[in-house]
Amino acid sequence: MLRRFAVFLPFACAAAAAAAQWVEEVPFITTPDHVTLGMLELAGVGPRDHLIDLGSGDGRIVITAARRFGASGLGVEIVPELVQRSRAHAQQAGVADRVAFRTEDLFQTDLSRATVVTMYLLPEINLQLRPRLLALAPGTRIVSHDWDLGDWRPDRTATLPVPDKAVGREKLSRVHLWRVPAPVDGLWCAGPVALRIAQRFQHYRAQIEGPVPHRWEGRIHGAQLPPPVGGPPRPGLRWREGVLEVAQGAPGVAPGSRFTQAEAAACPAG
Numbered sequence: 444m445l446r447r448f449a450v451f452l453p454f455a456c457a458a459a460a461a462a463a464q465w466v467e468e469v470p471f472i473t474t475p476d477h478v479t480l481g482m483l484e485l486a487g488v489g490p491r492d493h494l495i496d497l498g499s500g501d502g503r504i505v506i507t508a509a510r511r512f513g514a515s516g517l518g519v520e521i522v523p524e525l526v527q528r529s530r531a532h533a534q535q536a537g538v539a540d541r542v543a544f545r546t547e548d549l550f551q552t553d554l555s556r557a558t559v560v561t562m563y564l565l566p567e568i569n570l571q572l573r574p575r576l577l578a579l580a581p582g583t584r585i586v587s588h589d590w591d592l593g594d595w596r597p598d599r600t601a602t603l604p605v606p607d608k609a610v611g612r613e614k615l616s617r618v619h620l621w622r623v624p625a626p627v628d629g630l631w632c633a634g635p636v637a638l639r640i641a642q643r644f645q646h647y648r649a650q651i652e653g654p655v656p657h658r659w660e661g662r663i664h665g666a667q668l669p670p671p672v673g674g675p676p677r678p679g680l681r682w683r684e685g686v687l688e689v690a691q692g693a694p695g696v697a698p699g700s701r702f703t704q705a706e707a708a709a710c711p712a713g
């Protein structure tokens with residue numbers, strides 16, 4: 444917390460001093476080209492994606508996403524000279540119509556348009572960003588070079604050799620992928636039928652208290668809560684704009700049923 448204040452206080456006073464301090468905190472180190480490709484491939488970036496790179500350096504991740512994968516993108520970077528360089532690179536690469544670069548503090552960036560967020564920052568900055576990343580639309584992909592998101596475990600990790608890596612003793616880079624899980628923790632009601640879910644990032648335990656009770660656990664894939672494979676039939680659920688729909692029925696739980704999040708401690712009596 445102290446460190447955060449140490450960073451923000453000068454920001455309020457003098458932008459230039461704050462910029463210098465941020466650079467000290469997260470220096471400009473480029474992601475090597477093959478690692479950039481590895482990150483974009485891990486996220487499955489395509490023409491329908493809008494990628495935001497937080498701390499975009501010379502713009503290479505955003506430009507590669509546009510040039511190689513047809514995505515649109517935004518790079519936000521605190522050092523104005525790097526933003527100028529990124530715009531020049533985008534012109535040279537012929538993707539200036541699909542990408543934008545802004546001089547901006549990444550903590551101020553509106554992430555709502557992103558379908559993919561990329562980062563090569565530091566562990567503590569990643570952790571500060573985590574609540575905002577978890578609040579993004581379910582299914583949004585987050586890819587981080589080297590650093591993780593604490594106890595929010597990645598869905599996938601790939602390791603790539605980097606023989607001339609300047610930082611760290613290991614001559615390799617790790618790239619981590621997360622898919623934002625739907626926020627399903629709590630009590631949900633379909634009339635008098637109660638669905639209680641305890642969520643920990645992508646993992647959930649569910650219990651239906653109705654005429655046919657069910658208890659199961661599984662993994663959240665973006666907006667989907669597929670039923671567990673094997674064992675007795677359990678409902679498959681899909682989160683959509685704050686409603687949990689039964690995508691796959693089970694005894695006593697009809698497909699198409701809709702559970703809404705309960706404000707009260709119990710569902711209305713039938």
Ligand SMILES: C[S@@+](CC[C@H](N)C(=O)[O-])C[C@H]1O[C@@H](n2cnc3c(N)ncnc32)[C@H](O)[C@@H]1O
Nearest residue numbers: 465469471472473474498500520521548549563
């Ligand atoms: C390790 S470099 C990564 C550059 C690029 N994303 C890449 O992977 O090649 C981190 C970048 O974040 C920038 N940065 C640091 N703090 C920032 C902040 N608060 N807002 C925006 N950019 C920041 C640094 O200036 C630096 O260019």
